[in-house]
Amino acid sequence: MRIVIVGAGIVGVTTAYELALEGHEVTVYERRGSVASEGSFANAGLLAPGLVAPLAAPGMAWKLLSPWSATAARLRPGGLDALAQLPWLWRWWRACGARVHTPNRAAMHRLAQLSATRMQELTRSLHLEYEQTPGVVTLLRSERELKAAQPGLALLRDWGVPHHLVDAARCRELEPGLNESTPLHAAIHLPQDGVGNCRQCAHLLKTEAQRLGARFRFDTAVRALQTGTPPTVALDNGISVPCDAIVVCAGVGARRLLADVGLRLPLAAVHGISITAPLRHLDGLHAPGPRAALVDERHQVAITRLGQRVRVAGGAQIGGSPTQPAPAALRRLYQVLDDWFPGAVLARDAQHWKGAQPMLPDGPPVLGESGVPGVWLNLGHGASGWALACGSARVLAERLAGREAPLDTAGLTVARLRT
Numbered sequence: 515m516r517i518v519i520v521g522a523g524i525v526g527v528t529t530a531y532e533l534a535l536e537g538h539e540v541t542v543y544e545r546r547g548s549v550a551s552e553g554s555f556a557n558a559g560l561l562a563p564g565l566v567a568p569l570a571a572p573g574m575a576w577k578l579l580s581p582w583s584a585t586a587a588r589l590r591p592g593g594l595d596a597l598a599q600l601p602w603l604w605r606w607w608r609a610c611g612a613r614v615h616t617p618n619r620a621a622m623h624r625l626a627q628l629s630a631t632r633m634q635e636l637t638r639s640l641h642l643e644y645e646q647t648p649g650v651v652t653l654l655r656s657e658r659e660l661k662a663a664q665p666g667l668a669l670l671r672d673w674g675v676p677h678h679l680v681d682a683a684r685c686r687e688l689e690p691g692l693n694e695s696t697p698l699h700a701a702i703h704l705p706q707d708g709v710g711n712c713r714q715c716a717h718l719l720k721t722e723a724q725r726l727g728a729r730f731r732f733d734t735a736v737r738a739l740q741t742g743t744p745p746t747v748a749l750d751n752g753i754s755v756p757c758d759a760i761v762v763c764a765g766v767g768a769r770r771l772l773a774d775v776g777l778r779l780p781l782a783a784v785h786g787i788s789i790t791a792p793l794r795h796l797d798g799l800h801a802p803g804p805r806a807a808l809v810d811e812r813h814q815v816a817i818t819r820l821g822q823r824v825r826v827a828g829g830a831q832i833g834g835s836p837t838q839p840a841p842a843a844l845r846r847l848y849q850v851l852d853d854w855f856p857g858a859v860l861a862r863d864a865q866h867w868k869g870a871q872p873m874l875p876d877g878p879p880v881l882g883e884s885g886v887p888g889v890w891l892n893l894g895h896g897a898s899g900w901a902l903a904c905g906s907a908r909v910l911a912e913r914l915a916g917r918e919a920p921l922d923t924a925g926l927t928v929a930r931l932r933t
Contacts, residue, residue, distance in 0.1 A: 516757040517914075518543065518747050520736050520771070521764035524554040524899055527716045527723065528907035529763055529892050531636075534726035536911055541755070542728065543747065545735035545767075550716035552765055556788045556867035557900055558816035558827035560807055561633065562650045562707035563626035564675040566898050568618045568877020569784070569830060570609035589784070589830045590843075596833030602782040603832070605875035618877045621925035622898065623673060625878070628921050629905030630707075636904065640722055644714035645821045649806035651688055652702040653854070659811050660700045667702065678703045691802045696853045709807040709818040712900040736764075739775050745888030759914060761890045766872045768893050775886050779894070779931065783870035786897050787839040788827035789847050790820070790867070791859035803858040815850040824859050826851045830897065839868045871896050880928045881906055882913045890914060891928060 515538045519526050522544035534540045546552065569589055589606070596603075609615065636642060654660045670677045685701035686692050720730060740746040744756045762768050766783040793803050807818040815828035826847045834840065844866060851859070873896030874880065880891045892910045895902050909919045909926075 515539065515759055515914075517541070517759045517761060518755060518757045519761045519763055520747065520768070521762070521893075522546070522549045522720070522730060522732070523552060523763065523765070524550055524712050524716045524903045525892055525895060525906060526763035527719050528903045529761055529910055530728045530730075531719050531723040531726070532907040532911040533761070533914070534723050534728040536915060540723070540728040541757075542730045543734045543736050543749065544730065544732050547732050548717075549720050549730070550713040553786070553869045553871040554712050554716060554899060555869055556790055556825065556827075556865070557712055557786065557869070557871075557897065558788065558807075559709045559712055559818050559820060559825060559900065560650065560707075560809075560816055561630060561710050561901055562704055562807075563623055563630050563901065564670050564673070564677065564704055564707065565650070565652070565809065566619075566622050566626040566901050568609070568615060568622065569873065569896060570606050570618070570875060570877050571615050572610060572612050574610050589832060591831070591833055599782050599832050602780050602875050605780055609876035614876060617925055619669070621878050621922075622902070623669075624921050625905045625909070625926060626898070626901050627905075628908065629902050632904035632908050633710075636719070640718075642715060642718045644711045644718060646708060646710035647806040647819050648705070648708040649688070650704040650707040650709070650809065651685060651807070652704075652809045652811050653685070653698060654700045654702070655697050655810075655812050656699050663702065663811065670702075675704070676706050678705070689805055689808060691804065691855055691858065693854050693856055707807075709820070710900075711820050736771065739771050739889060741775050741887055741889070759888055759890055761892055761910065761914075762884075763892045764872075765893075766870055768872065772884070772886075772889070775889060777884055777886050777889070777928075779880070779928075780875050781872050781894055782832060782875070783836070784873045784896060785829075785831045785834065785836065785868050786827060786871055787829050787831075787843050787847065787866070787868045788825055789844065789851070789864050790823055790825045791861060791864035792823050794858060794860050803855050808854065810850050810854070813846065813850050815847060817851060817854060824851070824855070835868070836870055837868055839866055871899065873897070874931070876930070878926050879906060880931065881909050881923065881926050882919070882928070884928055
């Protein structure tokens with residue numbers, strides 16, 4: 515089949531690889547000049563299925579509005595322009611209840627597990643060499659946080675996710691660089707999860723897809739989708755490209771493309787931010803930063819080791835500048851880093867990033883048939899794109915071939931958004 519993919523983030527690249535592996539004639543159109551240039555560019559890098567969860571969760575709606583929970587709120591309005599997203603926020607609010615959250619988290623976990631398995635297979639079989647480190651530790655500063663973590667621990671047990679609840683002393687053995695002055699009550703250690711450089715992996719998989727015959731067309735925006743026999747993509751340069759199937763893996767711009775063919779998805783840009791800085795090396799001493807990946811549960815901030823750099827990522831902002839992180843948000847990331855690893859990085863050489871991560875209000879992405887003839891969907895992964903990409907691509911490839919998906923797709927199809 516001749517297949518056109520719209521978008522070359524990590525989801526688009528993995529989809530291109532899987533479809534080329536199936537023997538399809540694949541062409542990818544990307545408006546940027548390279549792969550992984552937007553929401554995949556500088557994410558936290560966590561590959562931890564047990565931590566993948568919808569942004570819509572019990573208690574989160576209250577945190578959005580409460581002035582007393584500003585440091586812990588995971589979704590923040592970015593200014594008055596966030597008012598334009600009130601319909602999306604209303605649907606997000608309704609999805610925060612346990613009745614909706616519980617099956618959604620289970621669906622995302624199934625997909626994340628499949629994705630982790632597929633990522634390991636590809637890394638091994640293709641000899642992919644990118645920055646990666648095993649081990650994830652969630653830091654619990656207080657007894658109260660440990661108590662709040664109990665439902666999550668119960669899910670890890672139910673799902674069979676290898677994990678250990680450790681005390682502060684054992685945690686400091688796992689991460690000896692942790693600041694002794696910062697209170698630490700306990701931690702959750704996920705030894706089989708880890709961190710990887712999403713952008714590096716995207717470039718490697720692009721090369722592998724090209725070896726299989728896939729073509730990437732950068733600096734080329736898709737202006738419109740046209741249904742019919744055959745379906746067609748209209749490019750900004752005036753060229754129309756006929757094909758047998760269109761797979762939409764684009765960012766928030768996919769909302770307009772799909773609306774033009776009669777499919778209205780409640781897709782919004784939720785922005786994440788990160789700081790990436792080189793480690794400070796002291797003569798004769800080990801670098802003082804993290805060994806692998808940590809998550810500060812109170813602030814919902816990840817601190818990850820990527821080679822000789824540290825990345826600090828967190829926050830979820832709807833509205834506001836699409837590229838400039840708010841100073842208060844950056845200060846929060848620096849403060850969390852300083853809490854745990856004071857003086858560990860060369861802050862003067864830090865790079866700041868803010869990227870739009872297209873998200874559906876209830877959390878899971880949409881995979882498979884769109885209901886529009888010739889148009890397929892693999893989008894809406896939000897901040898979990900890296901953790902879900904390989905599994906999502908494999909599901910899409912199987913469904914497009916007319917085969918059963920390799921997992922239960924309940925809660926992952928477009929049908930749920932029509933109810």
